[in-house]
Amino acid sequence: MALIVQKYGGSSVADPEKIKNVAQRVIKTKQAGNDVVVVVSAMGKTTDKLIELAKQITPLPSDREMDRLLATGEHQSIALLSMAIHHFNEKAISLSGAQIGLITDTAHTKAKIKEIKGIELIKGYCKEGNIVVVAGFQGVTETQAVATLGRGGSDSTAVALAAVLKADECEIYSDVDGIYSADPRVVPKARKWNYIGYDEMLSMAKLGSKVLYLRSVALAKRYNVAIHSRSTFTQGEGTRVMAENRIKEEGKMEEALVRGVTHDRNVAKMTIVGIPDRPGIAARVFETVAEKNVNLNLVIQSISGSKEVTDISFTFPRTDLPKIVDPMEKLVKELGGQGLIYDSDYAAVSVVGLGIVDTPGVSARMFRCLANLGVNIAMIGTSDLTITCIIKENEVEKTARALHSEFGLDSD
Amino acid sequence: MALIVQKYGGSSVADPEKIKNVAQRVIKTKQAGNDVVVVVSAMGKTTDKLIELAKQITPLPSDREMDRLLATGEHQSIALLSMAIHHFNEKAISLSGAQIGLITDTAHTKAKIKEIKGIELIKGYCKEGNIVVVAGFQGVTETQAVATLGRGGSDSTAVALAAVLKADECEIYSDVDGIYSADPRVVPKARKWNYIGYDEMLSMAKLGSKVLYLRSVALAKRYNVAIHSRSTFTQGEGTRVMAENRIKEEGKMEEALVRGVTHDRNVAKMTIVGIPDRPGIAARVFETVAEKNVNLNLVIQSISGSKEVTDISFTFPRTDLPKIVDPMEKLVKELGGQGLIYDSDYAAVSVVGLGIVDTPGVSARMFRCLANLGVNIAMIGTSDLTITCIIKENEVEKTARALHSEFGLDSD
Numbered sequence: 132m133a134l135i136v137q138k139y140g141g142s143s144v145a146d147p148e149k150i151k152n153v154a155q156r157v158i159k160t161k162q163a164g165n166d167v168v169v170v171v172s173a174m175g176k177t178t179d180k181l182i183e184l185a186k187q188i189t190p191l192p193s194d195r196e197m198d199r200l201l202a203t204g205e206h207q208s209i210a211l212l213s214m215a216i217h218h219f220n221e222k223a224i225s226l227s228g229a230q231i232g233l234i235t236d237t238a239h240t241k242a243k244i245k246e247i248k249g250i251e252l253i254k255g256y257c258k259e260g261n262i263v264v265v266a267g268f269q270g271v272t273e274t275q276a277v278a279t280l281g282r283g284g285s286d287s288t289a290v291a292l293a294a295v296l297k298a299d300e301c302e303i304y305s306d307v308d309g310i311y312s313a314d315p316r317v318v319p320k321a322r323k324w325n326y327i328g329y330d331e332m333l334s335m336a337k338l339g340s341k342v343l344y345l346r347s348v349a350l351a352k353r354y355n356v357a358i359h360s361r362s363t364f365t366q367g368e369g370t371r372v373m374a375e376n377r378i379k380e381e382g383k384m385e386e387a388l389v390r391g392v393t394h395d396r397n398v399a400k401m402t403i404v405g406i407p408d409r410p411g412i413a414a415r416v417f418e419t420v421a422e423k424n425v426n427l428n429l430v431i432q433s434i435s436g437s438k439e440v441t442d443i444s445f446t447f448p449r450t451d452l453p454k455i456v457d458p459m460e461k462l463v464k465e466l467g468g469q470g471l472i473y474d475s476d477y478a479a480v481s482v483v484g485l486g487i488v489d490t491p492g493v494s495a496r497m498f499r500c501l502a503n504l505g506v507n508i509a510m511i512g513t514s515d516l517t518i519t520c521i522i523k524e525n526e527v528e529k530t531a532r533a534l535h536s537e538f539g540l541d542s543d
Numbered sequence: 544m545a546l547i548v549q550k551y552g553g554s555s556v557a558d559p560e561k562i563k564n565v566a567q568r569v570i571k572t573k574q575a576g577n578d579v580v581v582v583v584s585a586m587g588k589t590t591d592k593l594i595e596l597a598k599q600i601t602p603l604p605s606d607r608e609m610d611r612l613l614a615t616g617e618h619q620s621i622a623l624l625s626m627a628i629h630h631f632n633e634k635a636i637s638l639s640g641a642q643i644g645l646i647t648d649t650a651h652t653k654a655k656i657k658e659i660k661g662i663e664l665i666k667g668y669c670k671e672g673n674i675v676v677v678a679g680f681q682g683v684t685e686t687q688a689v690a691t692l693g694r695g696g697s698d699s700t701a702v703a704l705a706a707v708l709k710a711d712e713c714e715i716y717s718d719v720d721g722i723y724s725a726d727p728r729v730v731p732k733a734r735k736w737n738y739i740g741y742d743e744m745l746s747m748a749k750l751g752s753k754v755l756y757l758r759s760v761a762l763a764k765r766y767n768v769a770i771h772s773r774s775t776f777t778q779g780e781g782t783r784v785m786a787e788n789r790i791k792e793e794g795k796m797e798e799a800l801v802r803g804v805t806h807d808r809n810v811a812k813m814t815i816v817g818i819p820d821r822p823g824i825a826a827r828v829f830e831t832v833a834e835k836n837v838n839l840n841l842v843i844q845s846i847s848g849s850k851e852v853t854d855i856s857f858t859f860p861r862t863d864l865p866k867i868v869d870p871m872e873k874l875v876k877e878l879g880g881q882g883l884i885y886d887s888d889y890a891a892v893s894v895v896g897l898g899i900v901d902t903p904g905v906s907a908r909m910f911r912c913l914a915n916l917g918v919n920i921a922m923i924g925t926s927d928l929t930i931t932c933i934i935k936e937n938e939v940e941k942t943a944r945a946l947h948s949e950f951g952l953d954s955d
Contacts, residue, residue: 189630200622210612218601
């Protein structure tokens with residue numbers, strides 16, 4: 132008998148009919164002889180509606196109270212899903228984040244999981260024949276205040292539960308049926324993988340793939356939890372995300388130099404021109420950005436004409452541009468820089484694959500492909516697994532398709 | 544410095560504007576130098592909407608899951624009210640039923656309060672200058688399952704909190720501004736009382752007054768909690784409900800033989816005709832009714848023509864009629880009774896007053912008043928404080944007005 136953790140997102144439980152559909156899927160897994168722990172998000176647009184309600188009260192709601200408000204969405208969906216499972220004559224019990232003892236830090240609205248204390252409780256309910264239905268996205272702080280885990284929080288709940296329960300698999304259901312070599316809406320010939328390694332998946336999530344959240348994949352890697360990304364609305368197998376060596380051992384490796392072509396349209400680029408080239412300057416720049424809670428992607432420092440000054444360029448989510456323009460202009464003035472240039476119509480296109488590090492010439496092939504398309508490269512970044520080019524946003528789709536062909540990924 | 548517990552019902556927090564209005568009232572009490580603990584119900588029709596949602600999943604939702612679903616309504620309103628208090632620059636913190644350690648029995652959907660463990664926690668938050676905002680209507684069982692307290696549950700929460708916190712007063716806000724000598728919608732000359740005793744209030748609640756719930760008044764009497772029934776939407780004083788001897792000691796007694804004329808339209812009457820008159824028969828009848836969870840009001844057993852048989856008549860809420868017709872017909876057949884008569888167009892009209900027990904002739908005055916109106920009395924019931932007549936429903940309004948005049952209650 133296996134223990135399976137399943138996670139269903141908001142679109143999978145958006146209305147009573149869909150909740151019943153999920154109940155039947157869950158029951159099928161149970162009746163196949165498994166113990167099942169189900170993690171659910173709030174129904175459809177519930178979270179958005181609650182945020183709207185709070186904004187009608189005050190423009191700046193307290194994080195603690197916001198978390199209590201938002202957590203009600205999952206309380207409702209776990210109660211309703213349990214009722215639906217009962218309706219089909221299986222035993223089920225709902226448990227909130229507090230009840231499973233999911234303890235978080237105190238960073239309300241984006242808390243991190245510290246511990247799950249209720250392992251024996253959950254196992255006990257399973258042993259009594261229950262399907263255990265757990266509220267995703269939420270926990271409590273040490274002082275028992277409700278705290279939510281931020282975007283993708285329910286995925287983190289599911290992976291963390293799978294880890295502490297030593298589940299055989301963590302199935303994450305969404306409206307797509309697995310991990311593709313590229314976004315099929317942009318690259319129609321994208322192929323679905325049966326298996327993908329943690330590191331490739333992490334790179335793809337970081338560089339634009341939206342099927343799984345970066346944080347939950349990182350958690351899965353850390354605790355060696357096998358994720359199975361599947362569709363709520365179809366029956367087939369999805370994509371299994373696990374350690375590369377396990378995929379190899381099981382003989383399931385699908386050989387390919389490049390495993391994914393990802394793109395990200397949410398890119399802005401900023402350049403500080405002619406800033407004094409002395410120790411501590413870069414630190415000041417990046418501290419200023421970090422204070423505004425903005426994550427940098429690519430960073431390049433280049434020597435400009437003079438020996439005393441340098442240029443620093445970096446990219447970051449375009450949606451964060453308004454947060455950093457003013458502080459950066461102030462800083463450039465303070466440090467005696469010559470100017471600040473920023474532009475928001477960029478995009479990133481990346482190739483991802485474990486083989487890239489061992490294969491000479493991958494970058495050259497990528498740059499040649501872009502050159503043939505007439506696409507200008509604004510910045511380049513590389514890691515062991517990835518090569519990223521920053522290009523103009525309006526060229527990103529054709530570039531993704533061309534790279535997908537170039538690296539032999541097109542399906543028949 | 545006093546400690547005031549305030550309770551606001553669903554209509555008082557039905558939308559963001561009303562929530563802000565409540566926030567300002569609460570703050571006013573706080574700024575007058577009091578510690579304030581606020582109990583709130585779910586917003587407006589939230590509970591009804593959640594019940595509707597559950598019914599779309601399954602016709603018979605489990606009580607445990609229903610309680611979790613319904614409890615989210617108060618989680619939302621405490622979060623929103625706390626945000627609104629913050630908006631007006633006062634400190635506030637929301638606490639759920641679980642967080643204040645409100646422990647209930649396991650009778651889900653109509654649980655009874657056993658204990659409130661979080662007294663020191665609440666006092667601590669007050670001491671730090673917080674307005675403490677508590678979820679009404681809910682608690683947790685010993686095994687930490689969410690349990691709701693049934694109709695009027697938030698009032699019970701408020702009274703129980705006032706008891707354990709030894710609050711100076713428990714203010715219960717609704718859309719009426721106090722306790723009247725009759726329902727002003729039916730008796731326009733009804734007068735508002737400044738003070739009313741627990742026993743009179745209990746009788747009035749039992750016999751049709753809907754301003755305070757019977758259960759919360761009984762709880763207030765047991766723990767000697769002074770209730771102040773007030774309106775959310777006006778500023779004046781309401782009615783204080785407290786022990787009769789305290790009202791006397793404070794010289795606040797408003798002398799009146801009859802303090803209330805109440806009526807209840809939700810009355811059905813059933814008569815079992817010609818049932819054998821031997822021990823245990825009445826018990827069988829009333830056990831059958833009790834099994835269906837129906838509360839009897841008046842009961843009369845009369846000797847019919849023969850010495851071997853008797854008739855039993857009783858009244859009960861009309862809405863419960865469908866539950867007991869079939870079991871009673873079966874029982875009458877089984878016991879060899881001659882027949883079962885039932886009729887649902889009755890109403891009860893009652894006079895209530897502590898003085899009734901010591902004043903001869905009150906019943907006679909009441910019956911004469913009805914006779915003068917040409918109203919036929921189907922059944923009569925009395926207690927120390929009350930006289931109740933069962934009459935036809937279509938005669939109840941004029942009867943209430945006439946009795947209100949007869950006992951000198953009409954306001955100028």
